[in-house]
Amino acid sequence: MIEFTPATASDLPKIVAIYNETIPTHQATADLQPQTVAEKQAWFAAHNNHFPAWMIQVDHKIVGWLTLSAYSDRSAYDQTAEISLYLDVAARGHHVGSAALAFVDREAPKHDLTTVLARIFGHNQASRNLFTKFGYDHWGHLPAIAILPEGEADLEVYGKHFKSRA
Known part of the structure; x- marks a missing residue:
């Protein structure tokens, strides 16, 4: 069972650990060095009821x-x-991403959000396919904008409009 629970400050070490796992792959973030909990505190503190953060759990x-x-x-x-x-890493390829985007479809309007944007590296075809599957349209192409150890990378922008509950 996949569950989404509001993230709390005590979740920040786990958030940072999962984030840091992705850095060496150069698939999902333009950060090139691992981040610390202290470096992410201001970012996390900016999340609130309007711009929320959730933890994703499978079987608790x-x-x-x-x-x-x-x-x-x-x-x-x-x-x-x-x-x-x-x-x-262990959760990838098990439909957790699909469950997350279905969750966002329900949650975005509840938080008075009418537009959700995703920035995805051009070479991350799995993420591009996932967002397309959930109705995100390709809204932009930024060629060779990131310099990764293996070379330049394009950034693709995907977006989706939602109706606010208001």
Whole structure:
């Protein structure tokens, strides 16, 4: 059973550990060095009822996390969030990502969010396919914007509009 529970400050070490697992793969983040809990505290503190963070559990074991973060600090973007979804290596390929995006479909309007954006490396075909499967459209292409150890990487922007509950 896949469950989503609100993330708390005590979850931050697990969030950072899962995030750091992805850094060496160069598939999901442009960070090149592991992050510390202290470095992520301000980022985590920016999440609230409007821009929430959740832990993902399978059979009561934490396997990932999901956030809807502020896209911009400019007020015209208050209803726009950027999604981050990170899964433990063992949870990948087991439909947890699909469950997470289905969860976001239900939750985004409850948090008065009308737009969710995803930034995905062009070479991360699995994530691109997942977001496309859940109705995210390809909204942008930023060629050779990231410099990774293996070379330049494109960034693709996917987006989806939701109706606010208001």
